[in-house]
Amino acid sequence: MVNRELYNIGKARTVIRRLFDYGKEQRKLGNVVYDFSLGNPNVQPPKEVIDEIKRLADENPNGLHEYTLGPGLESTRRAVADNLNQRFGLELDWKYVFMTCGASPCLRASFEALKESADDEIVVLAPYFPEYPLFIKNAGLKPVIVPCNDDLTPNFDALEKAINPHTKAVIVNSPNNPSGIVYDEKTTNKLVAVMRKKQDELNRPLVMITDEPYRELVYNGQKEHCFAADYDNSIICYSFSKSLSLPGERIGYVAVNPKMQGADEMYWALSGAIRMLGYVCAPAMFQRVIEKCVNSKPNIEQYRKNHDLLFDNLTRIGFECTASYGAFYICIKAPNGDSEGLSELAKSLGILIIPCDEFGAKGFVRIAYCVNEQTILDSIPAFEKLYELLNK
Amino acid sequence: MVNRELYNIGKARTVIRRLFDYGKEQRKLGNVVYDFSLGNPNVQPPKEVIDEIKRLADENPNGLHEYTLGPGLESTRRAVADNLNQRFGLELDWKYVFMTCGASPCLRASFEALKESADDEIVVLAPYFPEYPLFIKNAGLKPVIVPCNDDLTPNFDALEKAINPHTKAVIVNSPNNPSGIVYDEKTTNKLVAVMRKKQDELNRPLVMITDEPYRELVYNGQKEHCFAADYDNSIICYSFSKSLSLPGERIGYVAVNPKMQGADEMYWALSGAIRMLGYVCAPAMFQRVIEKCVNSKPNIEQYRKNHDLLFDNLTRIGFECTASYGAFYICIKAPNGDSEGLSELAKSLGILIIPCDEFGAKGFVRIAYCVNEQTILDSIPAFEKLYELLNK
Numbered sequence: 171m172v173n174r175e176l177y178n179i180g181k182a183r184t185v186i187r188r189l190f191d192y193g194k195e196q197r198k199l200g201n202v203v204y205d206f207s208l209g210n211p212n213v214q215p216p217k218e219v220i221d222e223i224k225r226l227a228d229e230n231p232n233g234l235h236e237y238t239l240g241p242g243l244e245s246t247r248r249a250v251a252d253n254l255n256q257r258f259g260l261e262l263d264w265k266y267v268f269m270t271c272g273a274s275p276c277l278r279a280s281f282e283a284l285k286e287s288a289d290d291e292i293v294v295l296a297p298y299f300p301e302y303p304l305f306i307k308n309a310g311l312k313p314v315i316v317p318c319n320d321d322l323t324p325n326f327d328a329l330e331k332a333i334n335p336h337t338k339a340v341i342v343n344s345p346n347n348p349s350g351i352v353y354d355e356k357t358t359n360k361l362v363a364v365m366r367k368k369q370d371e372l373n374r375p376l377v378m379i380t381d382e383p384y385r386e387l388v389y390n391g392q393k394e395h396c397f398a399a400d401y402d403n404s405i406i407c408y409s410f411s412k413s414l415s416l417p418g419e420r421i422g423y424v425a426v427n428p429k430m431q432g433a434d435e436m437y438w439a440l441s442g443a444i445r446m447l448g449y450v451c452a453p454a455m456f457q458r459v460i461e462k463c464v465n466s467k468p469n470i471e472q473y474r475k476n477h478d479l480l481f482d483n484l485t486r487i488g489f490e491c492t493a494s495y496g497a498f499y500i501c502i503k504a505p506n507g508d509s510e511g512l513s514e515l516a517k518s519l520g521i522l523i524i525p526c527d528e529f530g531a532k533g534f535v536r537i538a539y540c541v542n543e544q545t546i547l548d549s550i551p552a553f554e555k556l557y558e559l560l561n562k
Numbered sequence: 563m564v565n566r567e568l569y570n571i572g573k574a575r576t577v578i579r580r581l582f583d584y585g586k587e588q589r590k591l592g593n594v595v596y597d598f599s600l601g602n603p604n605v606q607p608p609k610e611v612i613d614e615i616k617r618l619a620d621e622n623p624n625g626l627h628e629y630t631l632g633p634g635l636e637s638t639r640r641a642v643a644d645n646l647n648q649r650f651g652l653e654l655d656w657k658y659v660f661m662t663c664g665a666s667p668c669l670r671a672s673f674e675a676l677k678e679s680a681d682d683e684i685v686v687l688a689p690y691f692p693e694y695p696l697f698i699k700n701a702g703l704k705p706v707i708v709p710c711n712d713d714l715t716p717n718f719d720a721l722e723k724a725i726n727p728h729t730k731a732v733i734v735n736s737p738n739n740p741s742g743i744v745y746d747e748k749t750t751n752k753l754v755a756v757m758r759k760k761q762d763e764l765n766r767p768l769v770m771i772t773d774e775p776y777r778e779l780v781y782n783g784q785k786e787h788c789f790a791a792d793y794d795n796s797i798i799c800y801s802f803s804k805s806l807s808l809p810g811e812r813i814g815y816v817a818v819n820p821k822m823q824g825a826d827e828m829y830w831a832l833s834g835a836i837r838m839l840g841y842v843c844a845p846a847m848f849q850r851v852i853e854k855c856v857n858s859k860p861n862i863e864q865y866r867k868n869h870d871l872l873f874d875n876l877t878r879i880g881f882e883c884t885a886s887y888g889a890f891y892i893c894i895k896a897p898n899g900d901s902e903g904l905s906e907l908a909k910s911l912g913i914l915i916i917p918c919d920e921f922g923a924k925g926f927v928r929i930a931y932c933v934n935e936q937t938i939l940d941s942i943p944a945f946e947k948l949y950e951l952l953n954k
Contacts, residue, residue, distance in 0.1 A: 171730075171767055171824050172831035173677050180834030190631075210629045220622055227619035230612055237602045237809045239582075271663055271812065271841070278840035285565050308838040375563055417629045418846025420663070420812075432563050439564035442572030445693075446700040447839045448670035449663070453848075454810025 179304065185513075189522045196520070204549035207522040209347065209498065211415040211540040213473070216466040219414050222459050234458070238451045241441065242269025242423075246461040250423055253464045254406075258396040266426040266437045268444065269452040269460075272417075273383050274301065276407035276424035277341070279447060280379050281309035283439035284338040292379075293332050293340040295324050296530030299347050299381070311338070315530055322349040322492050322501060322531055324357065326364050333368040339377035339405075340365060342397060345384035348529045348536040349501050350494025352392050362400045375403040375431045383409040383422070384497035386467065389474040392495055402429035405436070410460060412497070412540075413468045421456040473498055476539040479546050484537075487550075487557045498540040501526060505560055507533030515559060519552045571696065577905075581914045588912070596941035599914040601739065601890065603807040603932040605865070608858040611806050614851050626850070630843045633833065634661025634815075638853040642815055645856045646798075650788040658818040658829045660836065661844040661852075664809075665775050666693065668799035668816035669733070671839060672771050673701035675831035676730040684771075685724050685732040687716050688922030691739050691773070703730070707922055714741040714884050714893060714923055716749065718756050725760040731769035731797075732757060734789060737776035740921045740928040741893050742886025744784050754792045767795040767823045775801040775814070776889035778859065781866040784887055794821035797828070802852060804889070804932075805860045813848040865890055868931040871938050879942075879949045890932040893918060897952055899925030907951060911944045 183191075189207040196203045214220070226234060241247065244264070251264040270276050281292055290311045294302050296318040303313035314337070316328045333340070342361065344353040353361065369376040380397040385408070388394060398404045409422035424444075426437045451457075480500055484491050490503040502523075504512035509525035512535050516523050526534040539546065575583075581599040588595045606612070618626060633639065636656070643656035662668050673684055682703045686694050688710040695705035706729070708720045725732070734753065736745040745753065761768040772789040777800070780786060790796045801814035816836075818829045843849075872892055876883050882895040894915075896904035901917035904927050908915050918926040931938065 171678075172675055172827045173835070176675055176834035176838065177827055177831040178834065179838060180830035180832065208629070215627060224619045224622075227616045230616075235607060235808045235810050237600070237803075274842050275840035278838075283564055283568055286563075304838060305840065411629075416627045418627050418843060418849075420842065420845055435564045435569055438572035439569040440572065442568035442570065443565070446568060446571060446670075446696060448667035448697065450666050450812065451810060453812055453845050456845075457810075 184300070185528065186524055189517070189524065192517065193522050201520065203520045203522055204545055204552060205522045206537045206539065206541065207524055209412070209538050209540060210417055211412060211498070212542055213415055213469050213540060215415040216463070216468065218466050219416070219459060219463045222462045226455055226458055235454055238454050238457060240445060240451055241267070242452055243457050243461065246457045249461045249464045250425070254396060254425070257394065258399045260396065260398055261428060262425055263428045266428055266433060267423055268425070268437070268441060269421070269423050269457055270444065271420035271449060271452055272411055272422045273381060273407045273409035275444060275447060275449055276422060277302065277379065277381060278305045278309060279424065279440050279443035280339070280405050280407065281306050281311055282443040282447070283436065284377065285309055285311050289336050290338045291334070291336040293329070293337055295329065295340065295342060297322055297346060297349050297526060298341070298343060298530050300528045302341055312336075318530065322351055322534065324361065326360050330364050330368065333376065335372060337376060339379050341379045341381060343381040345387055345496025347384065347497055348499050348524070348526050348531055348534070349492050350497045350499035351492060352388050352494070352496035353395070354392070358395070358397070358400060365401065369403070378404040379407060380404060381407045383412045386413040387470070387473060387498060388496045389470060389477055390495035398427045402427055403431060405440075414463065414466060415468070416456065419453060419456045421452055421460060472543070473540070476541070476543060476546055479543065480537065480539050483550050484553060487554055488561070489553070489557060492534070498538055500537045500539065501531060501534040502537065504533050504535055509533055509535050512560070516556055519556055521549060521552050521556065576692070577920065578916055581909070581916065584909065585914050593912065595912045595914055596937055596944060597914045598929045598931065598933065599916055601804070601930050601932060602809055603804060603890070604934055605807055605861050605932060607807040608855070608860065610858050611808070611851060611855045614854045618847055618850055627846055630846050630849060632837060632843055633659070634844055635849050635853065638849045641853045641856045642817070646788060646817070649786065650791045652788065652790055653820060654790075654817055655820045658820055658825060660816050660829070660833060661849055662814050662816055662836065663812035663841060663844055664803055664814045665773060665799045665801035667836060667839060667841055668814060669694065669771065669773060670697045670701065671816065671832050671835035672731070672797050672799065673698050673703055674835040674839070675828065676769060677701055677703050681728050682730045683726070683728040685721065685729055687721065687732065687734060689714055689738065689741050689918060690733070690735065690922050692920045694733055704728070710922065714743055714926065716753065718752050722756050722760065725768065727764060729768060731771050733771045733773060735773040737779055737888025739776065739889055740891050740916070740918050740923055740926070741884050742889045742891035743884060744780050744886070744888035745787070746784070750787070750789070750792060757793065761795070770796040771799060772796060773799045775804045778805040779862070779865060779890060780888045781862065781869055782887035790819045794819055795823060797832075806855065806858060807860070808848065811845060811848045813844055813852060864935070865932070868933070868935060868938055871935065872929065872931050875942050876945060879946055880953070881945070881949060884926070890930055892929045892931065893923060893926040894929065896925050896927055901925055901927050904952070908948055911948055913941060913944050913948065
């Protein structure tokens with residue numbers, strides 16, 4: 171009676187979900203768990219965000235909870251465009267900024283908006299968020315996974331080979347989930363060069379879809395970066411979930427680069443796709459919060475401290491970690507590539523970490539450090555024990 | 563380069579949108595408009611809802627803005643199930659309640675979850691919300707419209723003829739948008755009888771998808787009603803947009819009747835569909851608001867006053883109105899069936915009302931009375947002038 175594919179997707183318990191449920195159970199039993207499984211920021215939103223939510227709730231201005239237009243409040247869209255233009259030297263038009271319920275609908279709608287034929291392909295650079303290939307298939311296109319190098323950096327030779335006349339777009343995600351890797355200037359230039367070359371060969375736009383929810387989470391002297399500054403045929407997918415610690419409030423945007431060939435068409439196709447997926451408008455109160463707080467910054471210092479504490483201790487203990495200074499993820503290498511085994515063994519010690527085979531990072535395990543500093547401190551002896559057991 | 567169908571949907575300015583923009587422009591120019599175009603409640607949310615939003619914002623409890631699980635907070639889902647069970651004598655299981663971003667995703671996901679073949683059909687009873695057939699097509703099924711009787715009540719002979727071996731479900735919307743009509747007991751019994759008869763003939767479940775955002779907006783002695791009490795193979799689609807005046811906050815739910823044959827399968831298929839449409843969770847803060855305020859009631863007295871004021875004046879003036887005592891809509895008959903002409907003429911007098919041909923109510927015009935009482939009072943002379951011009 172029902173669609174089997176969707177039934178299977180609904181019924182499937184992802185590894186993240188399984189560990190999350192396990193952690194909840196253990197806490198109920200009064201057991202200590204060091205939960206590094208979820209990208210659910212435990213760091214509070216910036217003070218000005220909390221204050222603005224309070225102010226709106228207290229003053230309850232007329233029409234606060236009313237429908238906005240589908241693409242959002244003009245004032246919010248203008249604030250977003252101005253912010254990006256000032257920080258990255260872009261020339262975004264607020265009319266091409268569409269406020270959304272986070273980044274997932276941006277990606278899902280982009281695939282659908284690009285779909286002209288069942289042969290159309292979207293290229294995904296590994297490692298990647300596992301929803302990408304599922305969304306691409308659900309939108310009726312084919313995902314093409316480009317494997318990464320052994321250190322989880324992008325493999326540009328493989329990318330070049332993967333792009334063909336069916337390719338509509340390439341998804342780029344830096345700072346990366348799950349690796350935490352941030353593309354440096356050299357990597358970005360190489361990516362752009364490959365895409366421009368293939369675009370010239372194809373003699374039509376090859377779209378870059380950039381999934382940038384971790385854009386502001388960079389440490390160690392790296393700069394915040396927006397790929398639309400380098401590549402004209404680009405669509406920016408963004409969420410305030412990570413930067414402002416508002417993941418449950420579902421607020422983000424998709425913006426079409428006005429320099430894109432056919433930008434107007436792309437915007438309206440996106441707009442149609444978002445409407446047809448059942449989105450009416452992004453949450454109205456949080457649109458107003460963003461209007462005021464778009465310039466707010468995450469507590470980078472806390473994340474940097476968490477990163478260093480974890481990275482320094484893990485390498486001291488003997489773990490092989492990715493050289494990652496972005497997002498709030500570190501990946502460690504599992505002995506003999508057995509990431510499931512490592513995750514299971516860690517679980518037995520109360521450490522919840524995610525095997526990354528489903529993320530296209532075979533043999534790696536992800537540690538999300540968007541947690542209290544104390545959790546990291548408390549977990550160190552357990553990580554020491556883990557290393558000991560692994561090397562017995 | 564883009565999907566033409568979605569481009570056309572995105573670019574198309576619906577009649578509601580055109581009138582909305584016109585009203586905005588006129589107000590900017592300082593001109594008076596009586597805007598009855600949008601179902602955007604101008605009535606404030608109940609006091610306890612406003613208070614709960616304030617309390618949450620002030621207390622900022624730990625994890626307030628974090629991701630919830632996909633289907634929502636257990637406490638909210640339990641509150642919703644308990645509320646429906648107490649009011650309507652249902653036996654809903656909270657595990658089959660999935661919190662959503664309003665009612666649109668519930669509908670869109672239901673169609674997709676039911677889709678097994680490209681021949682599958684969903685039956686839509688006219689008059690209907692124009693997104694229904696678009697959503698059905700976008701999900702890959704065929705919409706089959708059942709025309710209504712001349713007075714906008716459902717035509718059950720036509721319904722019986724429309725159901726065939728390809729029919730997966732029938733959408734029911736009472737209180738109805740655009741007519742405001744509420745199915746009385748006789749109508750409900752007839753609907754259920756027809757569907758049970760056809761279901762027996764098909765020898766498999768025929769699903770009733772009920773779109774119930776106006777459930778609580780009934781006056782004139784009519785009772786709130788939930789169709790799941792009458793029909794086992796049913797899916798409830800609900801939004802708090804109308805009942806709690808929170809349309810911009812995108813909070814609602816879909817619930818599978820546990821008495822449905824294959825309820826478990828249906829729930830997981832819905833769950834997979836919602837995830838694949840890019841929904842991560844319903845807004846977290848408003849899930850908590852609903853947990854506390856699910857028993858809150860809309861200001862029915864204000865809506866009843868608005869209804870009576872409008873209905874009594876329009877009939878006094880000479881307009882032919884639908885006998886509607888639900889939602890916040892009244893439909894009036896256009897002379898010679900020219901609803902576009904009536905809407906245009908009204909616009910010239912500052913009255914914004916929606917021609918309903920696109921809603922499957924040819925020759926009718928919709929008036930949304932979720933406005934200030936004063937707007938109605940002020941508009942009466944304009945309606946008088948309108949009638950005069952029409953009958954010149």
